[in-house]
Amino acid sequence: MTKVSIIKVATIGAIAAAMAACTPKPPVETATPTPPPAVTNPSYPTAPTGPVDGSNTGPMAGSEQDFVINVGDRIYFDLDSYEVNAEAGMRLGAQAQWLQRYPSVTIRIEGNADERGTSEYNLALGARRAESVRNFLISRGIPANRIDTISFGKERPIAEGSNESAWAQNRNARTAIASGAPR
C-alpha cells in the first residue's frame, strides 16, 4: 500500500469517526448531516453535565475536497505503461459518476512520470497517461469539452526518493478540478 493511500484512508477514517452516527462509504453524495441527537429538552429531572462537542460533517458535497477525499483524484500506472488498470478503472468510474452528478465541473488531467527517463521524453509519456484517463472518462459519458489535459512529465513528483515505491507513486494521472466546484 502506498503512502498516499494510507494517508487517504487515515483521513477518511478520522472523518468517519468524527461523524458519529453516519459512516459514509465513497461515493458519499448522500453525506447530508444527520439530525442532531435530542440534547435540548432533557426528560430527566437532572440535566446531564459535560461539554457537547461538535465537528464538521466532512467536506461539502460537490466540492473539490469532496472529490479528492471521497472519490480520489489520482490513479497510478504500471511501469512503462499508460493503460488504465483494473484498480485505476474503479476509481475513474467513481470520478465519472461524481462528474455526472456535478455537470458544471470542468477538469484538467495531469499526466506524470517517474524520474527514470529523460525530461522531454517523459513529458510525452505523461501526456499518454493523461490521454488514457481522458478517453476513459469520455467513454463513461463525460463530454470531451469538460476535460483538458497537461503533462508534467517527471517535473512534479509527489513522492521523494529513488526507489520502486516512490517511482510507483510518481507514475500517475491526477484529475484536477479546473472550475465549477467550490474548494
Added chain:
Amino acid sequence: MRNKTWLGLAVLAAMAPAVATAQVSNRNQTEDIIISQADLTPLQIAVVPFTGANGPQISDVISGNLKRSGFFSPLNPASFVETGLTLANSPNYPQWTSIGAQAVLYGGVTQRADGRVDVGFRLYDPYRQCQLVSYQFTATAEQWRRMAHKISDVVYQRLTGEQGYFDSRVLFVAESGSQTNRRSRLTIVDQDGYNPVFLTQGDEVIMSPRFSTHNPDEVTYVALGKDYSRIYLYNLATGRRESLGDFDGQVLAPRFSHDGSKMAFSIIRNGNTDVYVINLRTRQLSRLTSDPGIDTSPSFSPDGSQIVFTSDRSGSARLYTMRVDGSGQRPISRSGGLYTAPAWSPRGDLIAFTKQSGGRFHTGVMNTDGTGERILSSSYLEEGASWAPNGRYVMFARQSPGGDTRLWTVDLSGRVVAQAGYTERGSSPAWSGLLDAPPANLGVNQGPDSCATS
C-alpha cells in the same frame, strides 16, 4: 622532445578516441576531475601571474579553465624560479625547464588613453625556446574575465590544435527546494561557473533551454505552468520575451536551426507527440512526423539539412534522422536500450545522446549514420548532453539517487569526466557557441607543436 610526444598524445586523445570507457565516478564529488586512463599526462604549463590591474585574477581564470579541460596541469606559481617576467622579455628558458614547464604563459594589463585596457600575453615553449603565440585583447577593464577566457581559448588552440571553448556561457535550470517541492529557474552563467544570473522567477517549471548558435543572445525555453505550456523566445540583450504562439496542444523540446531562421519542436495533440518546424520569420508551421508513436527532441544538423530526433514508433525509444522537410525518416541507433535527447554536434560529425540500459543512464556519441557508438559516461541517472562550441566536450546533468542534480562535462575520449564550473544544483544545460569569433590566424591550421611566431 618530451613535450612533443605529449602533444601528439593529447591530440590523439582529443580527436580519435578509441575505446569507450564507461565512467563510474563517485557522486557528490565536487571540483574533481577524473582521468581514467594513465596514458593521458596533462601538459605542465606555467601560467605566470599577469602584471597590472586584475592581472593575477586573469591568470587564475586561465589556470582554472586549462585545468578543467583535463589536458593541462598548471604548475604551482610558488615553484617558479624566474619571477618578474614581463611582456618586454622572453623567458629564461632553463629556469622554466628546470621545473618541468612545457609551456610558459605570461602577460600584463596596461591602461589605454581611451579608458580601456590592453591585455597582452606571450606563450612560449621553453624546451624548443620559441614563442608559440603572442596577442593582445582590448576592452573595458571590467571585461577582464572575458579577456581571460579568450586568452585561454588561444592557448588551448595553440597547444592542442583544436578550437577553444572557454569564451562561452551555459544556460541551465537552477534548482532549489525538495524533490516534491522543487523550484526551477532559468539561469545563465559563464562557462567556468561565474556570473550566474537568474532569468525567471521560479513560479514556472522551466525545461529545455537552448541557445541560438547563430546569436548567443537569442535563447528559447519551455515554461510549464499549472495549466499551460509555452515556448518562449527570449533575447538576453534586449530583454524582449515572447511566446512562440498557441498551437492547440502542449508544446515541448524547442531547438533553433543553426542559422537561427527556424525552430524545431514538438506538439502533443490527443496524447500523441510529433515533431514540427516553424519558420521564425513567417511563422509558417510544418508537421514533420505523423505516426502514433512519440516523436520528440529534434536537433538540426549544422548545415540545416537534417534533423535527428527520438521516437518510440518501433516499440522502444530509438534515434532517427530525417531531412528537414520530414522525408527520409530512418532509425540510426543500433543496439538495445532506450535512446533519447539527441544533440547534433556543432561540427556535424557526431550525435550525442542519452541511453538507458542495464538500469543505468549513459551519455554517448555516435556517427550520424548510427555507427561507431561510444559511451563516454555512465551513472545512476544522467541526461541531456549539450555540446561545447568546439564539439570536443559535452555537458550533461547528473542526478545522484534520491538526491541533487548537478552539471558535469565529459570530453570526447571519455577520459576527462568533471563537474562543470557551476557546482550548485542545476539541470538541463545548454552550452552556447563562442560569444564572438576568435582572433584569426593565431596558429589556426598549424600543427599544434609548430614554433611559428606571430
